[in-house]
Amino acid sequence: MAKRKHSHRKPSSTAKKGKKSTAAGSSFTNNLLTGIVASVIVAVLMALAGWIGYEAGKEQAVKKYEKKIVDYRSDIQKLRERLEPLKQKPAKPAAEKKEDLSEIRDYAAAGGETSAAKPAAKTEVSLKRPRLAIIIDDVAFASQLRQIEALPWKITPSIFPPTSRHPDTPKFAKSLKHYMIHLPMEAISYNHAEKETLTTKNSESEIDLRLRKLRHWFPNAKFINNHTGSRFTADAESMARFYPLAKYYGFTFIDSRTTPKTVVPEIARLNKDPYVGRDIFLDNKPDIRYIQNQLKKAVRLAKAHGYAIAIGHPHPTTLKALAKSGKILDGVDVVYMDELYGLIR
Secondary structure, three states, rough: OOOOOOOOOOHHHHHHHHHHHHHHHHHHHHHHHHHHHHHHHHHHHHHHHHHHHHHHHHHHHHHHHHHHHHHHHHHHHHHHHHHHHHOOOOOOOOOOOOOHHHHHHHHHHHHOOOOOOOOOOOHHHHHOOOOOEEEEEEEEOOOHHHHHHHOOOOOOOEOOOOOOOOOOOOHHHOOOOOOOEEEEEEEOOOOOOOOOOOOOOHHHHHHHHHHHHHHHHHOOOOEEEEOOOOOOOOOOHHHHHHHHHHOOOOEEEEEEEOOOOOOHHHHHHHHOOOOOOOOOOOOOOOOOHHHHHHHHHHHHHHHOOEEEEEEOOHHHHHHHHHHHHOOHHHHOOEEEEEHHHHHHO
């Protein structure tokens, strides 16, 4: 038998194309599925991460809130504990601040209360009715000024220059017609010196600058008296520098006489001015009866010489004593310092 020959035919081009198309479709499907799965996984992971972050944030917020609640409750408890004593008994009133009689302490340190101090040198004045000027030193606050103005007498306030502790003195001085400047000067022994206190070491230019500032702050002021100053007013060179400069800026110096060794009478005479100084400290002791006795002394001096000058401080005891002293002051005219100085001059 003859062997049949097998014919080997090549696949047609159409068959080849079909195989390629099937392979491509399978690859696309696989890629698509892979992409979808990857997207799903990413989405799941993101959702999981977001949930984990949310839960962590939520837990942190809750802890923070709980801490605030604890702190709040603690504050409330502390407040209750502070308030509890008030329910049981009334609160004690605040202790009254100890009166600081600065010039008087300076005067005592300088030997004014223990030595045989001479009375103030006085220019005699003949008047139908004697006159008494009452100066209240150490005025630093508007509240003190209101208390002084409430008294039924012509009282002359002597006002501190401004400092950080009492910065508004020039402001309330603007509304005043009658007042003085209470200028801090060096003391022999005083531990609470005001800022920019004039000392015996100050040069003429430094004193000039201080006085220029005072004139700027207090354009209408006519008089200066010393706050403390037992060392400064007893030092001839210092007063010789200060006095003519004060006159140059239009100030008249009234000696508070915080030392029996004051040289102001001699300096005033050298400058051809009458000497004007304190006769009586009213409140050496913060006692109403004592203050009224000092007022009686001042009235007697006024009747003997035509006038007198008394100095006190803006303390409750002093102001109460003045308010209750109508009968004592009935025999004199209580006048402002500028009204009195015009007669002496």
